Amino acid sequence: MILDFDLRLKKGDFHLDAAAQVGGATAILGESGCGKTSLLHAIAGLSRAEGRVTVRGEVLQDTDAGIYLPAEKRHLGLVPQNGQLFPHLSVCKNLLFGIRGRDRRRQVLAGENFQGLVEALDLGHLLERSPRYLSGGERRRVALGRALLYQPRLLLLDEPTEGLDAERARCALAQVLQATRILDIPLLVVTHKVPEALALAHQVVVLNQGKVIASGRCSDILSRKGRVGVVDEHRNINVVHGTVVSHEPEDGETHISTDDGLQLAIPLDTDLRLGSEVVLSVDAEEVLLSTQSPEAISARNVFAERVREVWWEEGSAYIDTGRWMALLTARAARALEIREGTPLWLIVKAHSWRVLIG
Amino acid sequence: MDLWRIISFTLEVALASTAIILLPGLLLSWALSKSWPGKAVIEALVSVPLVIPPTAIGLVLLIALGPVSPVGRWLHETLGWEVAFTWRAVVLSCAVVSFPLFVRQARSALEEVDPAILGVARTLGRGPVACFVQVHAPLAWRGILAGLVLAFTRALGEFGATIVVAGNIPGQTQTLALALFQQIQVGREWEAMKLAAISTLIAVIALAWVELLTRSRDRAMSR
Numbered sequence: 001m002i003l004d005f006d007l008r009l010k011k012g013d014f015h016l017d018a019a020a021q022v023g024g025a026t027a028i029l030g031e032s033g034c035g036k037t038s039l040l041h042a043i044a045g046l047s048r049a050e051g052r053v054t055v056r057g058e059v060l061q062d063t064d065a066g067i068y069l070p071a072e073k074r075h076l077g078l079v080p081q082n083g084q085l086f087p088h089l090s091v092c093k094n095l096l097f098g099i100r101g102r103d104r105r106r107q108v109l110a111g112e113n114f115q116g117l118v119e120a121l122d123l124g125h126l127l128e129r130s131p132r133y134l135s136g137g138e139r140r141r142v143a144l145g146r147a148l149l150y151q152p153r154l155l156l157l158d159e160p161t162e163g164l165d166a167e168r169a170r171c172a173l174a175q176v177l178q179a180t181r182i183l184d185i186p187l188l189v190v191t192h193k194v195p196e197a198l199a200l201a202h203q204v205v206v207l208n209q210g211k212v213i214a215s216g217r218c219s220d221i222l223s224r225k226g227r228v229g230v231v232d233e234h235r236n237i238n239v240v241h242g243t244v245v246s247h248e249p250e251d252g253e254t255h256i257s258t259d260d261g262l263q264l265a266i267p268l269d270t271d272l273r274l275g276s277e278v279v280l281s282v283d284a285e286e287v288l289l290s291t292q293s294p295e296a297i298s299a300r301n302v303f304a305e306r307v308r309e310v311w312w313e314e315g316s317a318y319i320d321t322g323r324w325m326a327l328l329t330a331r332a333a334r335a336l337e338i339r340e341g342t343p344l345w346l347i348v349k350a351h352s353w354r355v356l357i358g
Numbered sequence: 359m360d361l362w363r364i365i366s367f368t369l370e371v372a373l374a375s376t377a378i379i380l381l382p383g384l385l386l387s388w389a390l391s392k393s394w395p396g397k398a399v400i401e402a403l404v405s406v407p408l409v410i411p412p413t414a415i416g417l418v419l420l421i422a423l424g425p426v427s428p429v430g431r432w433l434h435e436t437l438g439w440e441v442a443f444t445w446r447a448v449v450l451s452c453a454v455v456s457f458p459l460f461v462r463q464a465r466s467a468l469e470e471v472d473p474a475i476l477g478v479a480r481t482l483g484r485g486p487v488a489c490f491v492q493v494h495a496p497l498a499w500r501g502i503l504a505g506l507v508l509a510f511t512r513a514l515g516e517f518g519a520t521i522v523v524a525g526n527i528p529g530q531t532q533t534l535a536l537a538l539f540q541q542i543q544v545g546r547e548w549e550a551m552k553l554a555a556i557s558t559l560i561a562v563i564a565l566a567w568v569e570l571l572t573r574s575r576d577r578a579m580s581r
Contacts, residue, residue: 046477071480072489078481084474088496098482143478150482 027197045071077147083139098150236284375452416522467501
């Protein structure tokens with residue numbers, strides 16, 4: 001168990017009363033104003049909440065037992081929405097802020113972690129610059145590096161792609177993944193975007209009006225059957241994690257090998273580095289189904305699967321194969337006579353994939 | 359009238375009073391920039407020297423530190439210090455009248471710093487003192503410096519409290535403001551105008567120096 005919390009906080013009319021136990025990379029998901037950032041700050045010790053917080057087995061607060069570690073003793077790395085860099089310090093000094101002692105800073109500066117992180121976050125050319133002259137994306141990268149170099153027990157990330165366009169957002173998320181892996185630090189990310197939660201986290205805590213309405217594995221909570229009302233948008237997306245295998249300029253394709261062994265073709269994207277990790281998504285509505293092996297077809301991705309579950313809702317049929325979700329009209333599903341156990345071929349056009357991280 | 363002696367004494371006294379109020383003023387400004395019960399009472403008390411006649415401040419200091427007062431007697435017996443009608447009384451009266459000006463200015467500068475930045479510093483392992491020294495004060499340095507200059511220039515022109523608690527003794531407690539008053543009293547208007555011009559010049563130089571310092575620091579930060 002990485003994080004276990006049960007917190008109560010009152011701010012004017014707003015009441016936060018949230019409890020959950022999560023392990024691994026976790027997303028706190030909910031609409032704006034539902035209390036996500038308040039919860040993050042309470043966990044970090046920046047807002048005085050009542051209740052209990054345990055991170056990796058260490059009790060950071062238990063107000064019933066009279067325990068309350070202040071923020072400076074919790075050893076959690078916070079990356080706020082707009083970075084909140086120290087404007088009077090250079091980028092390099094911001095990065096090293098969490099490291100105490102001149103000698104220790106020298107060691108870190110010369111160490112592999114620092115060099116690897118600076119490279120992963122593309123900060124090498126910014127080190128001597130003042131934060132006043134950085135773009136929004138650069139500020140976030142510096143803030144991420146600063147929190148990671150502190151080597152916290154848990155990295156707290158507040159809306160990491162807010163205000164970034166799709167292209168920059170996917171790069172930012174790729175850097176988050178890469179950087180957290182370099183230092184092997186678990187992640188708690190606050191977001192209102194379901195694809196972002198699915199891409200970064202394995203577990204999710206869904207907040208609504210200050211209360212936890214669901215928590216557990218992303219695949220359980222954020223599937224259509226999870227029926228968590230506040231996150232209806234993007235509920236029907238399939239997310240796959242994989243690695244960039246090759247670019248084929250003549251074919252106009254980039255090939256991805258997924259973590260569970262599938263080979264995917266997406267439109268050529270040479271910005272994706274060979275060997276780097278990517279997260280792709282495809283909407284359930286974009287997945288075509290065939291009950292016979294399709295031949296002479298233009299779509300580049302065809303997977304043989306078997307139906308695990310079918311359910312009907314408002315004239316639509318949701319077909320779940322365990323790995324994929326497809327959405328058909330009820331009539332289309334009836335015409336194919338789809339039921340549990342039916343063998344299927346799922347067909348996805350290369351252009352239907354979106355790169356969430358990469 | 360030894361003009362150079364008066365100028366140097368005035369500068370020394372103004373610098374000493376400004377130095378004296380720096381640390382307690384900063385601590386109080388920091389405390390007042392936070393929310394806590396009873397803060398309004400302390401705020402009102404700090405501002406009292408701004409709204410009562412400076413001569414009344416001088417009177418209070420004279421009663422509190424005069425040779426027959428318990429504090430005055432204790433200072434004399436333990437440290438051998440005479441306060442009333444000495445240079446110490448000049449420094450003290452200057453410090454008392456300029457203290458609220460510094461605190462108001464510094465407090466408002468500290469309040470302007472985004473609390474979220476201070477929160478991040480705390481999550482990176484900085485306790486309240488380290489956070490103040492390494493982040494809060496450096497981010498509010500312009501306002502703190504402006505407050506110090508305001509206090510310094512106020513001390514340069516201090517008259518009412520000083521004349522009551524320190525008198526106007528040439529060569530001992532006479533500052534530019536007191537000397538100016540003396541020259542007017544004896545009808546030497548030209549000498550008085552000269553002293554007024556010198557006081558103005560010193561204040562303008564102090565303000566211009568702060569402006570230059572601020573700009574050069576801005577240039578350094580932009581590189």
